[in-house]
Structure formats: C-alpha cells, structure tokens
Amino acid sequence: MNWIVIAVVAAVILVAFYLLTELKRMKHKFFAVFVILVIVLFIGTAYFVFKDRPLDLNSFEGFKDASKVYMTFLGSAFDNTKTITSNAIRMDWSAKNTTLEPNLRDQK
Template structure:
C-alpha cells in the first residue's frame, strides 16, 4: 500500500517538525501538533486515493488526474459522513423497549412528576 519512500518521507516530516518545535520556544505547541496531524492526513489521503491508478505525477495531465481523484475521494468521504450521521440520528437511543405496552417511553417519568407538581401548586 505505502511504499518505503512514503513511510520514510512521513517519518522525516514528523521528526523535522518535532525538532523545530523542540529547538525553538513556541507557546502554542498544540497548534503545531494539530497542523502536523492535518498535513499527514492530507498527504496519506492523497497517496491512498491515487494508489493503484498508475498515475505519472511528473506530467501535467497526471497531476490533474491525481488532483481530480483526490477531490472526488474527499467529496465521497464527506457524503459518506453525512449519510452516517443522518442514520445515527435516526436510531432509537432510548433504553426502554417500545414493544412492551406496560412501560412508558419516558425513562424519567416526567409526565407523572409534572402532574404531582401541578397538584402541589393548585392546592
């Protein structure tokens, strides 16, 4: 999947950024770590999205094709996340069984508590 060149390049990039952070006093090291993770994710996403396509990145046509594949891959990823989030929202996350007619679907019994509160106020 990833060649040795890509793995070595990632290790060198990570070590250079951490050396830069260690050598120079920076108050916001978390920003550098987040930036490093973001750059690595973009790089790995690009490499994995064009893997197995036999694209020559040295030619303009190959670079354009690689960018189109990466942008399409990212678009499909966001579409899949949207569908996944929508399906997760539709799930019934309550712990009670709806098929049991003796139980209410109100785990905190809010309606009976509300009625007790109203009776105390009206007395």
C-alpha cells in the first residue's frame, strides 16, 4: 500500500514538473512569435512608408529624417485608429433599424 502512495505522489510531482516546464517553454515561444510579428510589421510598414521617398540612411541627418517620417506615419495611424474607434462607439448599435420602419409602414 505504501508503494502505491509513493508511486502516485512521484507521478504527480513528475506531471507537475513537466507541466511547469512546458508552460515556461510556451511563454518563451509566445514571446518569440510576438517579437517576430513586431519585426515583420515594422519591415512591412517601413517599406510602405519609404517606398516613394529617397532617404539616405548612411548619415545621421538622413536617419533622423527617416525617423521623423516613420514616427509621423505611426502617429497618424494611431490617430486614425482613435477616430475610427470613437466613431464606432458613438454609433447606434441597437437591433432596431429606424431607417426601415417608415418604408415598411408605407407598404401596408
């Protein structure tokens, strides 16, 4: 009987250790995927922003100008997101469609 209890406790400890190890590994995988997505997003948006602009990234002034252009792009993107979100919040999202009611009454 004692051997069964010891075996069960050992199995529970091994399973707990395995799960904790996998959770830590999963957290590292999640972070790695997040970093990769941020890098891909940066490369894609940088290409979009700089494709029509001749920039000299070999000098400090050129790098400063490129940073200003990219930060302006990010600022306007966040401003547009803020505007869209505030417009969506102010919309009437009720299930009652008031624009159809007068037309439906006229057809009866």
